Amino acid sequence: MNPRRRSGLLLALPALLFLAAFLLLPLLRVLREGGLRLGVWADPYFLGRLGWTLTQALLTTVLAAVLGGPLAYLLSRYRLPGQDLLLRVLLLPFVTPTLVAALGLSSLFGPHGLTHLDLSDTPALLILGNLFFNLPLMVRLAHAGFVRVPPMLVGAARSLGASGARAAWEVAVPLALPGVLAGMVLVFLYSALSFGLPLVLGGERYGTLEVEIYTLTAYELRLPEASALILGQLVFTVAAILLYTRLNRAVSGVALARALPRPRGGPALTLYLLTAVTLLICFGPLLAVALRSVLGPAGLTTGFWSGLLDPDSDPSLGLMLGNTLRFGLYTLAAALLVGGLHALGAARARGRTLDVLSLLPLMVSPISLSVGYLLLYPALRAEVPLLIAAYTLLAYPLITRSLLPALRAVPPRLLEASRSLGASGLEAWRTVTLPLVLPALRGGAALALATVLGEFAATLVLTRPEWSTLSTGIYERLGRPGAQNLGEACALATLLMLLALLCFTVLDGGKGEVT
Numbered sequence: 003m004n005p006r007r008r009s010g011l012l013l014a015l016p017a018l019l020f021l022a023a024f025l026l027l028p029l030l031r032v033l034r035e036g037g038l039r040l041g042v043w044a045d046p047y048f049l050g051r052l053g054w055t056l057t058q059a060l061l062t063t064v065l066a067a068v069l070g071g072p073l074a075y076l077l078s079r080y081r082l083p084g085q086d087l088l089l090r091v092l093l094l095p096f097v098t099p100t101l102v103a104a105l106g107l108s109s110l111f112g113p114h115g116l117t118h119l120d121l122s123d124t125p126a127l128l129i130l131g132n133l134f135f136n137l138p139l140m141v142r143l144a145h146a147g148f149v150r151v152p153p154m155l156v157g158a159a160r161s162l163g164a165s166g167a168r169a170a171w172e173v174a175v176p177l178a179l180p181g182v183l184a185g186m187v188l189v190f191l192y193s194a195l196s197f198g199l200p201l202v203l204g205g206e207r208y209g210t211l212e213v214e215i216y217t218l219t220a221y222e223l224r225l226p227e228a229s230a231l232i233l234g235q236l237v238f239t240v241a242a243i244l245l246y247t248r249l250n251r252a253v254s255g256v257a258l259a260r261a262l263p264r265p266r267g268g269p270a271l272t273l274y275l276l277t278a279v280t281l282l283i284c285f286g287p288l289l290a291v292a293l294r295s296v297l298g299p300a301g302l303t304t305g306f307w308s309g310l311l312d313p314d315s316d317p318s319l320g321l322m323l324g325n326t327l328r329f330g331l332y333t334l335a336a337a338l339l340v341g342g343l344h345a346l347g348a349a350r351a352r353g354r355t356l357d358v359l360s361l362l363p364l365m366v367s368p369i370s371l372s373v374g375y376l377l378l379y380p381a382l383r384a385e386v387p388l389l390i391a392a393y394t395l396l397a398y399p400l401i402t403r404s405l406l407p408a409l410r411a412v413p414p415r416l417l418e419a420s421r422s423l424g425a426s427g428l429e430a431w432r433t434v435t436l437p438l439v440l441p442a443l444r445g446g447a448a449l450a451l452a453t454v455l456g457e458f459a460a461t462l463v464l465t466r467p468e469w470s471t472l473s474t475g476i477y478e479r480l481g482r483p484g485a486q487n488l489g490e491a492c493a494l495a496t497l498l499m500l501l502a503l504l505c506f507t508v509l510d511g512g513k514g515e516v517t
Contacts, residue, residue: 014347028374059193062132070140078148081262092138099456100198106287147181306489341401349409372463397450404446448509
């Protein structure tokens with residue numbers, strides 16, 4: 003092993019030990035406890051759950067590609083007023099807590115929704131929820147693929163008589179296809195592993211495998227069936243991750259800054275229409291939540307917000323807010339350490355193995371891991387470090403994935419020049435590398451913190467009454483009858499949404515790089 007690769011592995015060693023302790027071992031413990039009773043997969047009920055899980059993920063992926071692909075292509079070819087702002091605010095749904103999205107969709111399309119269109123007993127609500135989270139991801143990843151297509155190739159096709167649509171389909175799409183397909187794989191994976199949305203919106207009829215695993219372990223204590231489901235779920239998630247890494251390696255070319263023309267005619271109409279639909283899907287539920295927090299049966303009211311401040315409110319707003327911030331900051335510190343070391347090690351080793359390992363936490367659901375924690379570390383089941391470890395496992399890949407491309411893009415000659423001028427290795431890193439990668443680090447930290455603030459799945463399994471957070475407070479109120487509880491849940495969701503936006507703005511500063 004060459005010295006560079008050895009030093010890279012040593013740098014990443016803490017992250018690898020963390021992965022072993024809080025991902026691999028808990029997962030093996032769950033599988034060992036339940037045993038490999040693969041006969042479960044002969045049960046039509048569980049096969050139906052698997053079929054629905056894959057179907058709703060596939061439907062979401064197709065819809066996201068149909069809407070997001072053309073929009074991404076047009077944004078790469080034409081200049082839309084406020085285009086940079088659009089691409090940036092599209093990150094907001096991705097970091098919006100799951101329960102906020104569920105509440106927003108229910109406020110729009112529930113039994114007493116603002117649109118008076120009740121979709122509560124249909125799968126449409128779950129598909130819309132998946133689109134809310136994943137359409138922005140599809141647009142951004144596809145856009146990153148299309149901007150790498152040399153414009154002169156599309157121009158050459160147009161000069162030979164091809165229409166705009168034909169030039170896009172026969173020239174731009176094949177060249178950008180690896181990036182577009184990688185985005186589709188991620189959308190499929192996130193939709194298949196979604197927990198909060200199918201739990202709240204799916205109900206008994208449209209629950210997914212993730213909800214089934216939670217029900218079997220948390221309520222029915224049927225670990226053999228749950229472990230078989232976890233193993234089956236691992237098969238398709240591992241396959242999806244391997245496909246994603248393979249497609250990602252095939253992405254080539256460099257995005258070139260260039261002046262874009264304003265759209266006219268058909269492209270302008272299509273671009274504005276797709277933008278409007280995307281904004282409606284991605285921000286309609288957020289606006290509905292905010293509106294429902296001040297709109298009661300008799301009109302505008304502050305009763306829901308004042309209800310949260312009631313001293314007899316259980317749990318109190320101060321407790322939920324304090325826990326949310328405390329757990330978030332603990333997690334951010336741990337994720338920066340683990341994710342930063344993983345990225346530094348992977349960049350130093352220059353191999354693909356450490357890169358792929360950073361994706362492992364995406365393969366396993368938080369519910370499965372939380373159950374594994376309870377089985378493997380029973381002495382820590384009521385301790386904060388176990389909850390922070392679960393959060394860190396979810397958050398640190400976001401930092402690694404943001405930081406690693408920036409580290410790889412640092413020109414080696416700059417470091418060499420710094421060393422030749424007498425700087426030590428640490429000083430060269432502080433004065434040259436850190437300023438160059440800081441925007442990416444800030445962007446990754448913002449994504450990680452905003453994601454953890456609204457985390458729900460692991461919290462639901464590992465939480466204690468005194469650890470109530472804003473997300474569990476929303477879930478508890480949704481389980482209680484009455485308009486007051488629904489209004490207070492909307493007020494909490496609005497508060498959580500503002501908190502995520504605030505931390506994203508403060509950490510990212512509007513200048514960071516989020517990939």
